[in-house]
Amino acid sequence: LEMKLFFSKHWLFAAMTCEISEPGDWVRVxxxxxxxxxxxxxxxxxxxxxxxxxxxxxxxxxxxxGHAGRLVCPYHQWTYG
Ligand code: FES
Incomplete structure (x- = not known):
């Protein structure tokens, strides 16, 4: 109910840009x-x-x-640039 009434209707803080300061840096939310x-x-x-x-x-x-030149799916190794 919270997801439907609150979280899906408002902007959410995800991460600070300094957490991904270099090309290839990523964070999962x-x-x-x-x-x-x-x-x-x-x-x-x-x-x-x-x-x-x-x-x-x-x-x-x-x-x-993490940091990666490409993200690689662990299942069948499809890659994403
Ligand atoms: S599910 Fe990601 S490569 Fe198959």
Whole structure:
């Protein structure tokens, strides 16, 4: 009920930009059943993506944070730039 009435209707704090200061840095944020990966892209912009593989829906990032040139799905190794 909280997810429906509160969390889905308001902006939520996810992370500070200093946590992903370098290109390739990422943090995982779980909100209810949803999981999001926030990344610092090569061009310096910040982007957020569903933490779900396009192949079979596996969670791509298992750790809370990291640094990678490409994110690799642990299931069948699809990669995301
Ligand atoms: S589920 Fe990610 S590569 Fe298959």
């Amino acid at each position: 779980d909100i209810g059943r949803e999981s999001v990966v926030i990344v610092r892209k090569k061009d310096g912009e910040v982007a957020a993506y569903h933490n779900t593989c396009r192949h079979r829906g596996s969670r791509i990032c298992q750790e809370e944070r």
